[in-house]
Amino acid sequence: MEISPLFWVAFNALVLALLLLDLLVFNRRAHVVGMREALGWSAFWIALSLSFNYLVYRWLGRAAALEFLTGYLIEKSLSVDNLFVFLLIFSYFKVPAQYQHRILFWGIIGALVLRAGFILVGAALLAKFHVLLYVLGAFLVYTGIKMATSGGEPEIDPENNPVVRFLSRHLPITNRLHEGKFFVRQNGVLFATPLLVVLVMVETTDVVFAADSIPAILAVSRDTFIVYTSNVFALLGLRALYFALEGLMRLFHYLHYGLALILVFIGGKLLVADLFHVGLSLSLGVVGLILAGSVILSLLFPKKEAVSEVVNE
Numbered sequence: 001m002e003i004s005p006l007f008w009v010a011f012n013a014l015v016l017a018l019l020l021l022d023l024l025v026f027n028r029r030a031h032v033v034g035m036r037e038a039l040g041w042s043a044f045w046i047a048l049s050l051s052f053n054y055l056v057y058r059w060l061g062r063a064a065a066l067e068f069l070t071g072y073l074i075e076k077s078l079s080v081d082n083l084f085v086f087l088l089i090f091s092y093f094k095v096p097a098q099y100q101h102r103i104l105f106w107g108i109i110g111a112l113v114l115r116a117g118f119i120l121v122g123a124a125l126l127a128k129f130h131v132l133l134y135v136l137g138a139f140l141v142y143t144g145i146k147m148a149t150s151g152g153e154p155e156i157d158p159e160n161n162p163v164v165r166f167l168s169r170h171l172p173i174t175n176r177l178h179e180g181k182f183f184v185r186q187n188g189v190l191f192a193t194p195l196l197v198v199l200v201m202v203e204t205t206d207v208v209f210a211a212d213s214i215p216a217i218l219a220v221s222r223d224t225f226i227v228y229t230s231n232v233f234a235l236l237g238l239r240a241l242y243f244a245l246e247g248l249m250r251l252f253h254y255l256h257y258g259l260a261l262i263l264v265f266i267g268g269k270l271l272v273a274d275l276f277h278v279g280l281s282l283s284l285g286v287v288g289l290i291l292a293g294s295v296i297l298s299l300l301f302p303k304k305e306a307v308s309e310v311v312n313e
Contacts, residue, residue, distance in 0.1 A: 015232055019109065038243035045237030052233060056226075066280035067221035070287060071230035074220065074266070076241075077291050078213045078259055079234060080252065083242045085205050093198050099180045103195060104239040106182075107202040114207060115231055118214045123224045133270050136215050140267025148260035163204050164197055173197065219266045220283065253303050258294025262287055 049072060057065035090100055126132050167173075174191045178184045182196040217227050245252075265286055269278045 038240050041240035042244045045240055049233035066284055067226045068230050070220045070284045071217040072234050073287055074216050075213055075231055075234035079238055082209045089201050095198055102180055103199050106199055108235050108238055110203045111206045111235055115210050118210055119227050122214060122218050123222055126222050137267045137270030140215055140263045144260040144263030148257055163200050167200055216266050219270050252298045254294040254298040258290045261290050
C-alpha cells in the first residue's frame with residue numbers, strides 16, 4: 001500500500017507533539033508517578049490507539065484494521081516482558097522513582113528511531129526474498145521455545161554490557177544523580193551521571209527485545225504502514241503501562257510462557273503459510289486467548305514469593 005509522504009510527515013509530527021506535550025507540560029517536573037496517574041495515562045494511550053485503529057478500519061478496511069489490532073496487541077504484550085527487565089534495571093541501579101519517567105521517556109524516543117529502521121529494512125527484505133519468511137518463522141519458533149525454557153528470569157549484567165563498557169572507558173561518570181540530569185559539567189570537564197548509564201542499559205535492552213517483537217509483527221503484516229503505526233502506538237503507552245503494572249508485574253509469572261507460545265504460534269503460521277492460510281480473525285483470537293489465559297492463571301496460581309514482595313511494597 002502506498003502512503004503519501006505528507007501523511008508520514010503529519011503522523012510523525014503528531015507523535016512528536018504528543019511526546020513533547022508529555023515531557024514539557026504534564027511531566028515538566030520530576031515526580032513519583034502514582035497509580036491513579038498511571039492508569040489515567042494508560043487509558044488515554046489505549047483509547048488513542050483504538051481510535052486510530054477505527055480510522056484504519058474506515059480508511060483501509062477490515063483486514064488492515066485486524067492486522068493493526070493484532071500487531072498492536074502482540075507488541076503491547078511483549079512489552080510487559082520488556083517492562084519487567086526495566087524494573088530489574090531500576091532496582092539494580094537504585095534509581096529513585098521520580099527519575100524513572102524521564103529515563104523511560106528518552107528510552108522510548110530511542111526505541112522509536114531504532115525500530116523504524118528495523119521495520120523498513122525487514123519489510124524491504126521480506127518483500128524481495130520470499131524464502132526469508134521461512135527463516136523468520138523458524139526464528140520465531142526458536143525464540144519462543146528459548147523464552148519458555150529460560151524460566152522467565154532475565155539477568156542484568158551491566159559490567160559485561162559492551163555499550164556500557166564503551167561508555168565508561170570514554171567518558172568519566174559521576175557517582176551522584178545531579179537532580180535527574182544525564183550530563184553535568186564539573187571544573188570544565190563533562191561528566192556522565194549514573195542515569196545516562198541506566199538509559200544506555202534500557203536502550204540496549206530494547207534492541208534485544210526488538211529482535212523478537214519486530215519479526216513477530218512482520219509475520220502478521222508486511223505492510224510498513226501497519227507495522228510501524230501499531231509499533232508506535234504500543235510504545236507510546238509503555239511508560240504509563242510500566243507505572244500502572246510496576247507492583248503487579250511480579251505476579252504475572254505465567255505471562256512469560258504465554259508470550260513464548262504466541263511467538264511459536266506466529267512462527268508456525270509463517271512456516272505453513274504456503275500450505276494453509278490462518279485468517280486474521282483467528283490469529284487475533286488465538287493471541288487474545290493466550291494472553292487472557294496466562295494472566296488469569298498467574299492471578300489464580302501466584303508465586304508465594306511474588307505475592308509477599310508486592311504486599312511488602
